[in-house]
Each structure stands twice: as C-alpha cells, then as structure tokens.
Amino acid sequence: MQLIFSFLTAFFLFFQSDLDALRNSYEKANSSTANTQSFINIAEKQTGSDAVTSAYKAAAKIMEAKIVTKNRKALVKSGATSLETIIKNNPNNVELRVIRMSVQENIPKIVGYSKNLKEDKMFIIDNYSRQNPALKTYIRKFAAQSKTMNAAEKNSLR
Template sequence: MKLFLSLITAFIFFFQSDLEALRNSYAKANSSNANTEAFINLAEKQSGSDAVTTGYKAAAKIMEAKITKKDRKALVKSGATSLESIIKSNPNNIELRVIRLSVQENIPKIVGYRGSIKDDKAFLINNYSKQNTALKSYVKKFVMQSKSFTDTERASIK
C-alpha cells in the first residue's frame, strides 16, 4: 500500500513539475526570441495530453509564427483552432483562459484573433478566488503585468 501511494505521489510530483516548467517558460516566452524558442521546445517535448498541457502546446504553435519566416498564417490558424477547441471542451479551466487571453493581447491586431479578451478578463476576475494557491499565484502574476486589466481590476485580484 505504501509503495502504491509513493508511486502515485511521485507521478503527481513529476507531472506537476512539468506543468510548473511550462508555466515558468510561458511567462518568459514573450520577452525574447530565445525565450520563445525555449518555450516552444519545452512544449513540444511534453508527453501529457491533459487540457492544460495541450493548451500550452497550442500557444507554442501560435508563438512559433513569431519567430519563423514560413507558414506563419497556418501556424496561427492551427494553434488558435486547437486552443479554441480545448477551451470549448473545458470552459471552466482558468489556466486555459489565461493562455488564450495572453495570446490574444500579444498577437498583432491585424491577425484578428482578439475576440475573447473581455470574456476571459471577466472569467479570471470572477473565478480567481475559487482556485488553489498555485493557480492563484500564476493568475495574479499574469494579471499584474497584463495590459488588458485596469488598476481597479488588478486590485480585485488579491
């Protein structure tokens, strides 16, 4: 029984550390092309098929268009379609909403992928208090640096 619990705990810890690495890399990805590449490589290496990991992989596809010269439109379209599909299947997942909001506020306006900013902002504000400590910290860091939130909205995220 102890062995079984140890294996489950180790599996959860291993999975969690992969997710933490993805989160940390994603948070830094927009600051430079090298960080973007590092995030894309990390996302591609992930073997998980859960919604959040798949969401980060979709974001990596979209971000790849930033650093590549060919098939940019196809990369954005494919990544955005994938991200929208994942969110449609998991509409109450706050981390997926953070991913989509960050992509939409950083993608050039000409691309036209900006339709969910208001909805995602409202979702984050309304559901922040229901999250675990790790997710609260992640969401708060995002909100504090986001250009989509007003000072009043930031103050509501404690």
C-alpha cells in the same frame, strides 16, 4: 497500499514540475526570441495530453509564427483552432482562459484573434478565488503585466 500511494505521489510531483516548467517558460516567452524558442522546445517535449498541457502546446504553435519566416498563417490558425477546441471542451478551466487571454493580448491585432479578451478577463476575475495557491500566484503575475486588466481589476486578485 503504501507503494501505490508513493507511486501516485511521485507521478503527481513529476507532472507538477512539468507544468511548473511550462508556466515559468511561458511567462518569459514574449520577452525575447530566445525565450520564445525555449518555451516552444519545452512545450514540444511535453508528453501529457491533459487540457492545460495541450493549451500550452497550442500557444507554442501560435508563438512559433513570430520566429519563423514560412507558414506563419498556418501556425497561427492551427494553434488558435486547437486552443479554441480545448477551451470549448473545458469551459470552466481558468488556466486555459489565462493562456488564451495572454495569446490574444500579444498577437498583432491584424491577425484578428482577439474576440475573447473581455470574456476571459471576467471569467478569470470571477473564478480566481476558487483556484489553488500556485495558480493564484500565476494569475496575479499574468494580471500584473496584462494590457486588458485595469488597476482595480488587478487589485481584486489578492
């Protein structure tokens, strides 16, 4: 029994460190081309197929369009379609909404992928209190730099 518990704990910690690496890299991805490339590389190496990992992979595909010269439209379309499908299948996952909101805030408006900003903002604010401490910290960091949230909304995430 202890062996099974030890295995499950080790598995959880291993998975959590991968998720932390994805989150940390994603936070920095928009600050430079090198950070974007680093995030894409980390996302591509992820073997998990859970919704959150898949959403970060979809975001990486969208971000790849910033640094390549060919197939930009196809990358954005593929990534956005994947992200929308993941959210449709997991509508109550706050982290997925944070990912989509950050993508939509940072993608050029001409692309036309920004219709969910208000919806995601309200969902994040309404469900913030039910999240674990690590995700709350991540959401606060995102909100601090968010272009969609005003000061009062940012302050409500305490």
